[in-house]
Amino acid sequence: MRLGCPSFRLAAVCFLALAACKGGGGSGDTGASSGAQAKGPAKMGAALSMTGAAATYGQSQKNGLEAATEEVNGSNSLQGIKLELLVEDDATSKEQGINVFQRFINTDKVSVIIGPTLSTTATAADPLAQQAKVPVLAISNTSPTGITDIGDYIWRDSLTEAQVVPGAVKKAKAKIAFKSAAVLYGNDDVFTKAGYDVMKKALADENVTVVDTQTFAKPDRDFSAQLTAMKGKKPEILVISALADNAAAIVAQARQLGYAGPILGGNGFNSPGFIKNAGPAAEGVLVGTSWNSASTAPANQRFKELMQKRGANPDQFSAQAYSGVLIVAEAVRKAGYKTGRDDIKGGFAQVKDLDTPLGKFSFTQTRDAQHEPAVQQVKNGKFEIVE
């Protein structure tokens, strides 16, 4: 194994792979590398944005992960194997995300990494896990490209924008019949830019004319120039791809400038934080979502019950986090109750129609999530599913 490093790899990659193999004698034969014992507890390292621009999501995700870990451990459904959850803050930054990944891989020797919160961070940190052959389960990365195509150790349970947005545009169009749209997106973030690409395509597919396209950057606070320009073109709907903090400010300023028409948001709007910060301006905003909060499936009811017990507001991010832990537990079961890094990776491939709050969950051939998306609208300060 150590001598078998293919010569075409870069020296640095070879060195890293060596370092990763050193501890556990190779992953191929035992299926357990670097101290993740095949029968020991399943250590899950979660890299979440607890601070920084995406902190709104990180807290939700932590709640979901903790609730599910307690639920699985309490049910004793893994033949005595316990799930162990470690949460670290990636501070919404690539650099910190890489540090956290390195720590999980080399120091904590986790069986699986969950996260990181943002796609931007994932594009920087996931390659480390791929090189070290540590499976990663993304629970909120929605950029259609650049995540699971990093390699065969990268999986996700979050639907991509490409899976959610077209459905949302279609449903919104059926409901309010619009023919023209103006689009505003953040052009300095992988996720919001990817969201824009998908929106553009979805609008074209629905024969909607885009009358104006404007951009902003994450640190911006004033969006009135862009919004005024867009409003001037008299679009029948505003379509926005932004993170929750910017999204709240954008929607509030759009209403301030007297725009009264409908607004359709990307995945970044999917947070109670958005409604809280935008206040009354959020009313009526439409958002595509991976999580159908109104679903009466038992797995979803149980999830909502557990979140309420923790005093937390259930949202898409906690639902995806909660489901992520259920998926890891299922992977351990499918692997014959083993918790090595390759056991879990192999187990992921066999997860099929698992009951989660997101619905019946499977992975696609490309390790992306597969389940039914929904559309929701803000009504009286709450998201409600649009039937």
Place this chain on the structure above:
Amino acid sequence: MWQQAINGVFLGAIYALFAVGYALVFGVLDILNLAHQAVFTLSAFVALAFVAEGNMPLAIALPVSLLAAGLIGIGLERVAFRPLRGRSDSNISGLISSLAAATILEAIALQIWGPDVHRFPQGTFPDKPLSFLGATVSALQLTIIAVSVVLMAALTTVLRATRLGRQIRAVAESPRAARILGVDVDRVIAWSFFLSSALGGAAGVLFGVAFNSVSPDMGRSVELKGLAVIILGGMGSIAGAVIAGFALGLLEVLTVVQLGSSWRDAISFGVLFLVLLVRPSGLLGKAAIREA
């Protein structure tokens, strides 16, 4: 277009108010006070604390945080600038020490308030949209433009018509000559910092209220703009900073309208670059503060 002009004037008012403070200290000391943006941030937080936790109206919170910002400015001068004064390299070391002060103040804000974006409670200011020649202006925007103009006019009056103003101008001309003529130079410099920081603090509060967003890194979004404004206006010129502030606000909005928002910063700083090439002293030249 008319609406965009109003957007530009509004943005420009905040840039100008922020930059005037920069220009004042630069005019007097020939030092760039890079901690100006940290004062901007802290002042917004002080106002937020009074409004959100003290349940006070903004009309009280604004002057209080202005005063607080001024006092922070005096402290800043005492700690970061005065010990270095008189050294041969005080321009560079002052720049570095103000950068250090900015980092420390930002870290303090981070410790107390955390990294998240904070907001003024709903209804802090009655947000009534008014129709004005076909454009929508909120009462808040008008108030902010008015407050900035009043504060900038007040500063000009202080510099022109008061004893302190004359002393500040004398020190700006030549600290040594001023001292010989009996001016307490240290006191005058401390006052300059007070005025400069109070104005920067006012800009911070208005910015926080206008965009309803207060966070420890909010100063960064105006820091470079403020520098651009004082360079554009002519280093140390108060009137230049005011004109350049409004010009930059309008230019940014115009870029968004004509070329698209992705070009905004590139164009703003491109123009700055051109001004530096064609008219290195800026729009109004350098000596303006002495004449005020």
